[in-house]
Amino acid sequence: MDLRLSPGESAFREEVRGFIRDRLPADIRDRLRKGHAARKQDVVAWQRILHERGWAAPHWPQEYGGAGLGTAERLILVEELQRAAAPQPLPFNVAMLGPVLLRFGTEEQKRFFLPKLARLDLWFCQGFSEPDSGSDLASLRTRAVRDGDEYVVDGQKIWTTSAHHADWIFALVRTEQAARKQDGISFLLIDMKTPGVSVRPIVSIDGQHHLNEVFFDQVRVPIANLVGQEGRGWDCAKYLLASERTNIASIGLCWERLGYAHELAGSIRQGGKRLIDDPKLGAELAVLGAEVRALELTNWRFLLDPEIGRKNPGFASVLKVKGSELMQELTSLIARLAGPAGLERRDGEGEAALHPLAAASPRYFFYRAATIYGGSSEVQKDILAKTLLG
Numbered sequence: 122m123d124l125r126l127s128p129g130e131s132a133f134r135e136e137v138r139g140f141i142r143d144r145l146p147a148d149i150r151d152r153l154r155k156g157h158a159a160r161k162q163d164v165v166a167w168q169r170i171l172h173e174r175g176w177a178a179p180h181w182p183q184e185y186g187g188a189g190l191g192t193a194e195r196l197i198l199v200e201e202l203q204r205a206a207a208p209q210p211l212p213f214n215v216a217m218l219g220p221v222l223l224r225f226g227t228e229e230q231k232r233f234f235l236p237k238l239a240r241l242d243l244w245f246c247q248g249f250s251e252p253d254s255g256s257d258l259a260s261l262r263t264r265a266v267r268d269g270d271e272y273v274v275d276g277q278k279i280w281t282t283s284a285h286h287a288d289w290i291f292a293l294v295r296t297e298q299a300a301r302k303q304d305g306i307s308f309l310l311i312d313m314k315t316p317g318v319s320v321r322p323i324v325s326i327d328g329q330h331h332l333n334e335v336f337f338d339q340v341r342v343p344i345a346n347l348v349g350q351e352g353r354g355w356d357c358a359k360y361l362l363a364s365e366r367t368n369i370a371s372i373g374l375c376w377e378r379l380g381y382a383h384e385l386a387g388s389i390r391q392g393g394k395r396l397i398d399d400p401k402l403g404a405e406l407a408v409l410g411a412e413v414r415a416l417e418l419t420n421w422r423f424l425l426d427p428e429i430g431r432k433n434p435g436f437a438s439v440l441k442v443k444g445s446e447l448m449q450e451l452t453s454l455i456a457r458l459a460g461p462a463g464l465e466r467r468d469g470e471g472e473a474a475l476h477p478l479a480a481a482s483p484r485y486f487f488y489r490a491a492t493i494y495g496g497s498s499e500v501q502k503d504i505l506a507k508t509l510l511g
Contacts, residue, residue, distance in 0.1 A: 126197075133194050137176075137201045144170050145207050154381070156455065156480035158329065158487070159208040161244075161286050167208045168241045178215045178239040181223065185231060186239030192424050203373025204380075213245045213283070214238040217361050218291050221308070225349035225357050234310070248278040248292030248311070248335060249358070258293070259302040259355065263337060265294040265309060272296070272309065272347075274317075274340040280494070284320050284333035287313050293354050308354035310346040317341075327486035362496060370420050370444035375413045378451040382406065385458045385478075396458060409450060416443050435508030438501035445491035445498070456485035 126134065149163045171177040172186070179195045181187025190198065202209060210216075219238050222231055237243040254260040263276025274294055284290065290311050299305035311318065317340035323332040349357050383406060386397035396402055423429050423436055430436055456463050463481025492498040 126193075130193055130197060134197050134201065137198055138205075140174060140176075141201060141205045141207060145205060149208065150206055153206040153208065155477055156381070156484045158331075158480075158484075161283075164208045164211055165241050165244075168210045171210060172240045177210045177241070178219055178235075181215075181219060181235065181239065185223070185235035196421065196424060200373035200376075203371060204377050206377055211241060211244065213247050213287075213291075214241065214243070217247060218245050221291075221348060221357050221361050224360055225308075229345070230310075230348065243288045244283070244286050245289050245291055246281050246284045246287035246313075246335075248281060248290045250280045251277060252279050258358065259306070261293055261295060261306065263292065263294045265296050265307060265342070267296070267344075268341075270344050272307075272342045272344065274309070274311065274337045274342055276337050278335040278337075279333075280323070281320075281333045281335045282331055282494075284313070284335050285322060285330065289313055290318075290335065291348070293358055296351055299352070303355040305352050306354040306358070307351050308348040308357040309342055310348060311337075311340065311342050315340050315342070325487070326489060327483040329483065329487070331487075370416060370440040371448060372413070372417045372420050372444070375416070375444070375447050375451060378448070378455065379406070379409055379413055382409075382451060382454050382458060385455065389458060405454065409447070409454070412443075412447060416440070416447060419443075433509055435504040438496070438504045438508075441495060442492075442498050442501045442505075445488075445495075448488050448491050452481075452485045452488045456481045 145167065149159070149167060152163070153159060168177050175183070175188040176198055178185075178187040179190040179198050180192075181189070183189045199209075215238065219235060222234055222238075226234070234243070238245065248263075249258055249261075251261050251263060254262065261276075263274065263278065265272040265274045272294070274292075276294070278290075278292065281290070290313055292309050292311055293306050294309055295305055296307040297305035313320075317338040319336045319338070321334040321336070322330050323334060324330055325332055348354075383397065386402060386406070387395055389396050397406075420440055423440065459478040459481035462478040463485075464479075496504075
């Protein structure tokens with residue numbers, strides 16, 4: 122597929138690059154370029170800058186805080202943000218819950234939540250996985266029992282990213298038992314300040330606190346916070362997960378990390394020679410570049426041709442599997458290039474030091490989970506076997 126852009130699309134790319142160059146705070150750019158994770162204040166500050174321009178939720182209708190951009194312009198914007206090492210708009214707000222509300226929400230829910238999601242006045246987290254129902258999501262056991270104009274929610278979620286930062290959580294709960302386990306599940310919006318909600322941190326293999334357990338003990342949730350029909354939350358979940366798995370391809374981020382690997386290989390010397398002058402490393406970088414390019418072409422083909430998704434409903438899983446595997450390969454390469462210098466350093470307050478190579482090993486460990494979150498590779502390959510191979 123030819124990715125030559127139209128004059129209008131090329132002009133839009135230059136507009137985006139200029140905006141990022143002028144408005145992205147230098148300290149945030151420097152931190153993320155070195156591979157460190159964006160902090161909450163980084164994400165909030167940059168998303169609000171984007172929101173001023175209408176680009177925080179570019180694919181949403183303008184009336185709800187979006188820009189109404191077409192698919193090609195949206196792809197250009199996302200890729201340029203990732204290539205520039207800018208924080209991404211909070212995916213739980215913009216790429217997950219927002220589209221679900223636009224598709225299944227009431228008008229009241231859209232009017233109340235969508236502008237706040239776009240500006241990041243509310244920070245949402247995702248309450249899907251449970252201790253015994255991660256990849257087998259439909260086996261979830263968190264229950265919501267109707268009591269007048271409220272649901273009473275009891276249960277537990279786990280691996281909940283950024284729950285310690287969140288104001289609200291969108292959660293799948295079981296409202297009835299059904300013959301098919303995908304039935305009887307509902308999609309609720311729950312205020313994290315509600316009595317009975319508690320959060321317990323999980324420190325992951327990279328030594329960071331990204332993840333949490335979330336507990337619900339007799340938590341009362343208004344019926345008005347139900348999204349879609351009671352018992353039909355699986356429809357919302359499927360719609361959300363298809364969008365999430367497409368975004369997980371992260372083409373721009375792959376290009377950015379590949380560029381950083383080239384930069385490191387050109388600056389680090391061993392035995393008086395630059396690492397990049399090693400033919401074996403040069404070949405490895407070339408192969409990775411070809412794979413990222415192939416994924417980029419596949420991503421554009423899928424997103425610009427609606428017929429592909431309709432004919433092959435599992436095609437988003439291709440992007441998820443390959444995108445997550447490539448990020449693992451790239452972060453593994455960067456960790457190898459950094460060597461012992463890539464071990465994270467911390468100052469007296471526990472903050473990660475901004476040593477040029479300090480984040481290499483922690484980010485390598487963080488991306489070990491890339492083939493698990495958003496649906497494990499094993500589940501994705503199951504989907505592909507059923508939908509593409511029959």
